[in-house]
Amino acid sequence: METVQVQEQITAMPRIGDKAPAFKAVTTQGNINFPADYKGKWVILFSHPADFTPVCTSEFMRFATLENKFGNANCKLVGLSIDGLYSHIAWLRTIKDKIEFKGMKNVEVKFPLIEDITMEVAKKYGMIQPGESKTQAVRAVFFIDPKGMIRAIIYYPLSLGRNFDEIYRALIAMQTSDAFKVATPADWNPGDDVIISPAGSCGVAEERMDKKDGELQCGDWFFCTKKLAKEELLHTVLKN
Numbered sequence: 001m002e003t004v005q006v007q008e009q010i011t012a013m014p015r016i017g018d019k020a021p022a023f024k025a026v027t028t029q030g031n032i033n034f035p036a037d038y039k040g041k042w043v044i045l046f047s048h049p050a051d052f053t054p055v056c057t058s059e060f061m062r063f064a065t066l067e068n069k070f071g072n073a074n075c076k077l078v079g080l081s082i083d084g085l086y087s088h089i090a091w092l093r094t095i096k097d098k099i100e101f102k103g104m105k106n107v108e109v110k111f112p113l114i115e116d117i118t119m120e121v122a123k124k125y126g127m128i129q130p131g132e133s134k135t136q137a138v139r140a141v142f143f144i145d146p147k148g149m150i151r152a153i154i155y156y157p158l159s160l161g162r163n164f165d166e167i168y169r170a171l172i173a174m175q176t177s178d179a180f181k182v183a184t185p186a187d188w189n190p191g192d193d194v195i196i197s198p199a200g201s202c203g204v205a206e207e208r209m210d211k212k213d214g215e216l217q218c219g220d221w222f223f224c225t226k227k228l229a230k231e232e233l234l235h236t237v238l239k240n
């Protein structure tokens with residue numbers, strides 16, 4: 001294959017708003033057909049550099065411990081690294097049998113871990129970033145919605161373990177935006193005020209500034225927030 005073509009394959013970067021690239025893969029939980037098998041669910045597809053490495057081990061323990069929490073938000077987890085199936089199995093067994101970290105022990109990873117020794121999936125998802133490593137995937141996190149669309153992407157370098165509170169917060173924030181047609185401001189967490197879309201006409205702008213005691217709090221015509229009770233939000237987004 002031409003060098004240019006290989007380079008293009010490696011650097012293909014799916015973007016927010018794209019359909020999640022489809023693939024079939026072997027995993028530690030059997031074969032999967034992605035994203036078709038996950039229709040109607042959110043999926044977090046994440047890559048990690050290699051099995052039997054410490055940062056990755058800590059991350060897998062956190063993800064496995066949080067799997068039910070993500071499940072309650074209608075979200076499945078799928079991992080990937082450029083290792084073979086038997087390496088994956090051996091590593092996950094070692095984690096369960098031997099590793100203790102921050103109060104977690106005997107942690108069983110029950111979500112699928114894709115074998116991607118050919119890098120086919122990693123290349124499709126832009127997980128190989130040659131400036132960081134030509135042979136290991138960076139720590140990518142793809143949020144894929146129930147319609148199979150990519151809704152958010154976070155990349156971390158090899159040395160930096162992910163923040164799982166942020167990954168969960170981002171998921172719930174996007175579900176909140178979908179369910180209530182609102183946006184979420186900086187550092188938003190369930191229970192905080194949400195942002196309503198900016199006024200789209202002079203009339204609406206005026207109306208918003210005139211309303212002094214409605215449900216909206218407007219700092220200016222383009223900056224309006226409203227309350228969204230945590231209970232209502234969680235009842236809606238965690239109902240599945």
Ligand code: BEZ
Pocket residue numbers: 049050053054055056057136158159
């Ligand atoms: C780790 O998971 O510990 C790791 C993997 C690749 C490079 C650096 C750290």
